[in-house]
Amino acid sequence: MGAEHERTAEVKGTGKIKSVLRDTTSGRYLVQVETDSRILAGYEELQNEEVDVIIKKHRNKRNLDQNALYWCYVTELAHVAKQSIAWMHNHLLAHYGYPFMVSGKVAMVVLPDGDETIQESETFHVKPTSQVKEGRDGTPWRTYIVMRGSSTYNTQEMSRLIEGAEREARACGIHLEEHYYK
Numbered sequence: 571m572g573a574e575h576e577r578t579a580e581v582k583g584t585g586k587i588k589s590v591l592r593d594t595t596s597g598r599y600l601v602q603v604e605t606d607s608r609i610l611a612g613y614e615e616l617q618n619e620e621v622d623v624i625i626k627k628h629r630n631k632r633n634l635d636q637n638a639l640y641w642c643y644v645t646e647l648a649h650v651a652k653q654s655i656a657w658m659h660n661h662l663l664a665h666y667g668y669p670f671m672v673s674g675k676v677a678m679v680v681l682p683d684g685d686e687t688i689q690e691s692e693t694f695h696v697k698p699t700s701q702v703k704e705g706r707d708g709t710p711w712r713t714y715i716v717m718r719g720s721s722t723y724n725t726q727e728m729s730r731l732i733e734g735a736e737r738e739a740r741a742c743g744i745h746l747e748e749h750y751y752k
Contacts (some may be wrong), residue, residue: 583605583608601625636725663695663718669718681712697714699712
């Protein structure tokens with residue numbers, strides 16, 4: 571009744587593209603990649619098999635210790651501020667995070683001013699600006715900067731977010747011992 575699971579080799583690592591050639595017979599591309607990863611074990615199993623190919627610029631991702639530490643700060647700060655965890659996460663992203671960029675420009679969005687659900691959102695993150703305009707019906711609308719979610723941050727970006735959270739925590743008398751987040 572249970573489906574059999576086939577073990578599939580997967581090789582991950584970093585490297586550099588050394589050359590791209592076009593096969594004149596098939597019209598398909600041949601990519602040569604230099605890597606220090608142990609690729610032979612995967613190669614032997616996957617040779618002559620159709621594989622998924624993804625090539626993207628390497629970036630150092632945030633690590634799990636950083637993530638755990640950040641969410642401990644968020645939780646403790648939310649408790650002290652008597653706010654939700656989502657509210658505190660959005661607050662920290664707005665103050666220490668990074669804007670979402672589109673074609674080299676900061677993404678902006680206009681939303682009803684004072685709507686509490688904006689600061690409580692878990693699916694989008696924004697930072698308010700001072701730009702408020704009145705709608706035709708008299709409702710005030712504020713321009714917000716769209717902020718990237720912390721799950722997109724690399725190690726350096728996550729460090730800045732954590733440092734901001736730590737500063738705010740110290741100001742509130744919060745100090746986390748290492749055993750709380752490791």
